[in-house]
Amino acid sequence: MSTLKADTIQNTSGGAVTLTKQHAAKAWTNLNMSSGTYRDSLNIASATDNGTGDFTNNYTSAMANANYNHEYTHFENGRTGGYLLSNYGTYVTASLMRGRARTSDGSLIDSDYVGLTVHGDLA
Amino acid sequence: MSEILVDNLTGKTSAGDITVYGEGGTATQSLQQGLAKVWVNYNGTGTIAVRDSLNVTSLNDTGTGRHEYSFTNNMNNTDYTHIGGAGFGSYSTTTFSGLRPYGISPSTSQAGNNILFASGSFSTVDTEYVASSNHGDLA
Numbered sequence: 595m596s597t598l599k600a601d602t603i604q605n606t607s608g609g610a611v612t613l614t615k616q617h618a619a620k621a622w623t624n625l626n627m628s629s630g631t632y633r634d635s636l637n638i639a640s641a642t643d644n645g646t647g648d649f650t651n652n653y654t655s656a657m658a659n660a661n662y663n664h665e666y667t668h669f670e671n672g673r674t675g676g677y678l679l680s681n682y683g684t685y686v687t688a689s690l691m692r693g694r695a696r697t698s699d700g701s702l703i704d705s706d707y708v709g710l711t712v713h714g715d716l717a
Numbered sequence: 718m719s720e721i722l723v724d725n726l727t728g729k730t731s732a733g734d735i736t737v738y739g740e741g742g743t744a745t746q747s748l749q750q751g752l753a754k755v756w757v758n759y760n761g762t763g764t765i766a767v768r769d770s771l772n773v774t775s776l777n778d779t780g781t782g783r784h785e786y787s788f789t790n791n792m793n794n795t796d797y798t799h800i801g802g803a804g805f806g807s808y809s810t811t812t813f814s815g816l817r818p819y820g821i822s823p824s825t826s827q828a829g830n831n832i833l834f835a836s837g838s839f840s841t842v843d844t845e846y847v848a849s850s851n852h853g854d855l856a
Contacts, residue, residue: 634798636750
């Protein structure tokens with residue numbers, strides 16, 4: 595078995611190395627909207643609290659464009675259901691993703707847990 | 718194009734930390750932090766069964782629409798992210814299903830899914846297709 599030890603890997607042009615049909619996530623979060631704090635995250639500089647149930651994830655390193663994939667879910671302790679809605683256009687850009695968490699009746703709510711992952715190209 | 722054939726990649730300074738460049742050639746990030754540590758695709762109806770997975774050692778049915786999967790290699794803490802989705806085997810324009818992670822006390826050794834069925838109101842339901850993934854730190 596061979597092992598390569600390196601701190602940084604680039605392709606020969608100085609760009610992203612190809613991981614043979616695999617792609618790493620470019621951002622992910624475990625966000626507590628109630629407190630406005632991240633329990634843990636990757637490539638997230640800050641969260642902007644836009645009001646109850648309305649938040650923005652601001653990326654540390656921007657994406658190349660707004661065409662990236664983002665998947666998310668949220669969970670409110672003690673509630674039986676809910677969903678998370680993001681609005682494209684101005685609310686999903688290369689540098690941020692804004693979303694709203696709602697209960698099953700459509701009311702905005704600060705959720706205890708919001709999970710997000712982002713795949714795509716970094717700028 | 719150059720290509721390195723190797724079985725393992727290890728950080729030289731820190732075994733668990735390799736930096737890679739983004740597609741634009743400027744931004745960098747940790748390779749390990751970007752990799753999914755757990756993912757699973759399973760049938761949540763009848764005798765629930767895993768179709769395919771990464772780092773999942775077992776899947777347990779804990780009630781209607783409630784399933785737990787255990788990790789082969791544990792996470793380092795409970796701050797990992799958990800996302801997923803669920804769907805029925807047939808298409809409907811009037812009902813939909815969704816997935817939420819459940820567990821008031823998250824665990825480093827397992828994660829749970831709660832499948833919700835919506836048709837005017839939410840209730841739990843078993844669905845044919847359930848998929849979820851976890852990113853974070855391995856122990």
